[in-house]
Amino acid sequence: MRAFACPVCDSFVAFEADHCTECQTALGLHLPSRNMLALDEGAALHAGSRWIRCNQHRTLACNWLTPEAQDPGSPAGHRGRCLAGSLIRREPPADDTLAREKLIPTTVALRRLVFQLADIGLPIEPYWHVDGGLAFDLLSSRSTGEKVIIGHARGVITIDVVESLDDYRESLRVRLGEPYRTMLGHFRHEVGHYYQNVLVETGTGADTYLEECRRLFGDERAGYSEAIDRHYTLGAPAGWEATFISEYATMHPWEDFAECFAHYLHIADTMDTAREAGMVLHADRVRFNAPRDIVALECYDDEPIERMLFDWKWMSLFFNRVNTAMGKNPLYPFEIPEPVVQKLGFVHKVIRDTARRR
Incomplete structure (x- = not known):
């Protein structure tokens, strides 16, 4: 998650904040620019457009901004809401x-x-x-x-x-x-x-992705109801850890993909948060053998999934130790075997290809 700064005093601002705790400036999160904007009487100008608070600011503690000129196609009851709220x-x-x-x-x-x-x-x-x-x-x-x-x-x-x-x-x-x-x-x-x-089954990339997706995750046309019954009756198959990220992922190819997709988002967001906080693992300052300094990249778009997961391996080691030092469970209690690396690589490719096409 991006680290936000107050546009007035440059102090740190939390993702959920609607004002700066240092200078008390009213703030709103502007999704298109990924920034906090200072508000004057509940509104801000950005690139010539006027943005106002989401009308769920008080009821749902929403700090996002929405265009004053609403999309006429949005549901009448949802007009005045930000994108997420709509x-x-x-x-x-x-x-x-x-x-x-x-x-x-x-x-x-x-x-x-x-x-x-x-x-x-x-x-x-x-x-x-x-x-x-x-x-x-x-x-x-x-x-x-x-x-x-x-x-x-x-x-x-x-x-x-x-x-x-x-x-x-x-x-x-x-x-x-x-x-x-x-x-x-x-x-x-x-x-x-x-x-x-x-993106994979019915979108413009289906001809490109579907065969590979079935090779990695299995054929999604397999009966889903039967898979649910089997999973909750028999549980995960023995040795599932060698090819799946979780027991739930073993239930059906759809669940395997969804679990890997979620883990990709977990990893990407946590690494982005660490980078935005300026975190670096200095190899010469730790007591154990580390291969090199670990610095999360600003962007892994042009990097193979192995590079991303190598950095994550060392960063998650630190996060897990912090959690256990506080008496909590490890932050990321998962192992990533090679077949899952390939599955995460597929998710990485689909996401990056989609972003480039857009």
């Missing part, structure tokens, strides 16, 4: 105060996702702009009593906002035997399904 197709009603409270941290994770997707150059086509476009149903299983299944179908990603509760999410993580489970992780996994569909 992708929300369904949400708890205003009188469901419990669910609305959990919607706030859920939308923070959504905005982090949308920022990263825009930053790496992936297309973000809203559901109200094209058929099968990206949409989010952010629902609550706790307040309505209805079962909410996290998943993706025809561009619509469904998320249970109850997962923003640490105790609830952690209980599921332990019960399902998962080493990692976060709200942002859910968003990254599910959007992987969306991009597999629009």
Whole structure:
């Protein structure tokens, strides 16, 4: 994640901040420029256009800006929302105060996702702009009593906002035997399904990518319902660690791709955050044998996935030690075997090719 600076005093500004804690200037995040803009009476001028606060600033603590001149094609009820907010197709009603409270941290994770997707150059086509476009149903299983299944179908990603509760999410993580489970992780996994569909299976690159995707991940035409039943009855096959990033990835080729896509976003964003913080592993200053200084590159677009993962190996070693020093689980409790390197390389290629074409 990019490190933001106050445009007035140049102090550090957090991703979720709506003002500078040093000089108290009102701020808003301007997605096209990836910068914080100073606001004057709730508005800012950028490149000749006037930008105003998202109308969810107070209700959902959204600090993003939106063009004052709204897209007339956006849903009437969503006009005045920023891009991330406009992708929300369904949400708890205003009188469901419990669910609305959990919607706030859920939308923070959504905005982090949308920022990263825009930053790496992936297309973000809203559901109200094209058929099968990206949409989010952010629902609550706790307040309505209805079962909410996290998943993706025809561009619509469904998320249970109850997962923003640490105790609830952690209980599921332990019960399902998962080493990692976060709200942002859910968003990254599910959007992987969306991009597999629009970039690999049906998009302009399908002729180029589909055969290789099936070779690496398996044939996505295999029965999905049967795969679910098999996975939850028998579990992951013995020795899965040699070819998959997680047990869940073994269930079906779609899940394997989505898990690798999510891990690619995890790795890329964490490395970007470290670089923006000025972190460097100095080989001559550590007690163990390090091959060279490790400095995250500003851009890995023209680098093979092996270069990115080599840097990540050493950086994640540090992050894991920091977490365990605080009595927490390792930050990245995963091993990346060679077959997964190849799968991540495919994700890397699809993302970079797509960004270049755009």
